[in-house]
Amino acid sequence: MSCSEEYTPQLRARGYRMTPQRHAILHVLCHSGIHLSPTQVYQQAVKELPDITETTVYRTLEFLAENGLAYPAHMGSGHLGYQIARNDHHHLVCRNCGKEMEVDHALVKSMYQKLESASGYKLTDSHVTFFGLCSNCK
């Protein structure tokens, strides 16, 4: 259940600490497959840990993203949502109805390689949001 436990060693290994706040936030992310906005995370987390602040939620989400424990993803509005990091995948979201689906990284991999050789960049983020129209809306 408490899937956040498994992250403790990952943090410790890098010199970071597992705190009640990080625990609560990881817990929230783990138990919600989908992307959550910082405000949504806060609203969930505050139930477990009444003293947590919005500031901490913002900072922790950014921290988790930097350390690869959470994926940040662009939501329609241009704001960021966060999701626990599991398998490499991307998102397709419908501009019309908002319907979201995951796409395996395998589909995108060859294009990444093409981009890398054309540009000289090394592509690090395998969690991109593409926008379009879903089968119902198009």
Place this chain on the structure above:
Amino acid sequence: MSCSEEYTPQLRARGYRMTPQRHAILHVLCHSGIHLSPTQVYQQAVKELPDITETTVYRTLEFLAENGLAYPAHMGSGHLGYQIARNDHHHLVCRNCGKEMEVDHALVKSMYQKLESASGYKLTDSHVTFFGLCSNCK
């Protein structure tokens, strides 16, 4: 020079209006190839049109994006920047130094087709930001 003039008919054709505010904002975008944040746009635009407000800048940028006259793009922070819409291209930005380069849509096109047939979605946005490490930083 006044490249914003050419957009008047595009707006009119859709029942929208060309106003001094839109004129100023388009002017700012035209004369800056790169992405600008709403605040940057405001700071430029206010020089030409001292009465313009931040509210209007935010709303206008969103309006221009919806109507295809400007491309919104995710900047490193996750915030949106805007750029005048010209050729279809994508962006590669370096997570380390922030260096940005444009990538022609042609490189991405076949992957778009693959995604479309795999998902049933029709991909509408041809202005995606990919993150990685540039040749110097990697």
Place this chain on the structure above:
DNA sequence: TTCCTTATTGCAACTTTTTGCAATAGTATG
């Protein structure tokens, strides 16, 4: 030109996100 319709703007209040700094609390060491 004048009038009319309604797209657009500005204002003000509000929500969301960020930042600096002092206080707190994990973790390691003696």
Place this chain on the structure above:
DNA sequence: CATACTATTGCAAAAAGTTGCAATAAGGAA
């Protein structure tokens, strides 16, 4: 167990972005 080091948090204030609504003004019609 006590101490020191510093990662992390909370607070308060600032900055950035959003929303509702009344006032304004662009463009078409008379």
